[in-house]
Amino acid sequence: MIYTICYVSSASHTIQEDELNSLFESTKTLNHLNSITGILLYLEGNFLQILEGEERQLKSLMEKIEMDDRHHNIIIILNKKNKVRIFKEYNSGFSIIKSKSNLADLKTYLYQNNSPYAKPVSRIIEPFLL
Numbered sequence: 001m002i003y004t005i006c007y008v009s010s011a012s013h014t015i016q017e018d019e020l021n022s023l024f025e026s027t028k029t030l031n032h033l034n035s036i037t038g039i040l041l042y043l044e045g046n047f048l049q050i051l052e053g054e055e056r057q058l059k060s061l062m063e064k065i066e067m068d069d070r071h072h073n074i075i076i077i078l079n080k081k082n083k084v085r086i087f088k089e090y091n092s093g094f095s096i097i098k099s100k101s102n103l104a105d106l107k108t109y110l111y112q113n114n115s116p117y118a119k120p121v122s123r124i125i126e127p128f129l130l
């Protein structure tokens with residue numbers, strides 16, 4: 001069993017583009033090191049993150065993320081055990097989605113995925129495609 005957490009949040013008003021890019025880089029590096037798969041999506045001031053990993057490790061990471069002042073208004077959408085990781089085969093396991101074209105690629109990947117939980121995840125990202 002693995003654990004999945006999904007949340008949306010708003011970037012803090014003071015966040016600058018270079019700060020965002022360094023957040024993306026460090027997140028990608030740390031997650032690859034810690035075998036955490038998923039996505040971090042950023043569009044027009046909002047984050048949506050999906051994280052997959054070992055339960056205890058993921059919950060302690062989430063506590064850190066919740067205290068991070070680079071974002072606020074954190075709303076947890078999904079917080080549950082899962083049988084499989086759906087992002088394991090996507091962009092070496094963890095990726096940053098920051099353009100409409102990244103998002104369209106992700107949607108295609110999710111539609112081709114056979115996991116029963118790929119469809120609910122597609123629905124969660126749907127509003128970002130508008």
Ligand SMILES: Cc1cc2nc3c(=O)[nH]c(=O)nc-3n(C[C@H](O)[C@H](O)[C@H](O)COP(=O)(O)O)c2cc1C
Nearest residue numbers: 023027030031040047049051061064065068070071
């Ligand atoms: C929107 C957002 C998403 C983040 N996602 C991750 C993540 O997936 N993995 C991670 O290690 N840190 C993530 N962070 C950064 C953590 O909050 C924290 O700064 C980082 O893990 C380093 O913590 P440490 O210095 O206490 O080890 C995120 C921060 C923000 C604002």
